[in-house]
Amino acid sequence: MKRNNFHKYKYQPWFITSRRIAAQFIVPFTIFQFIRTLFLPTILDVLLLVIFLAIAVSIYFEII
Numbered sequence: 001m002k003r004n005n006f007h008k009y010k011y012q013p014w015f016i017t018s019r020r021i022a023a024q025f026i027v028p029f030t031i032f033q034f035i036r037t038l039f040l041p042t043i044l045d046v047l048l049l050v051i052f053l054a055i056a057v058s059i060y061f062e063i064i
Helices: 013-039 043-060
Strands: none
Touching (some): 013 043
16 A cells, blocks of 8 residues: 655645745844844834744744
């Protein structure tokens, strides 16, 4: 009997590649946004910093 190679919880190759690319770019973007928020704190800057931090933490702890 042929086994099905599709696993419900296995990530697709394009998703793994995009996660690796995001992991390389999220730290410099977060640092830049933090420095920008220190000098010119606006609501948009703070929200963007929170979003970048959430993405960085979720990639670090492999939530996504």
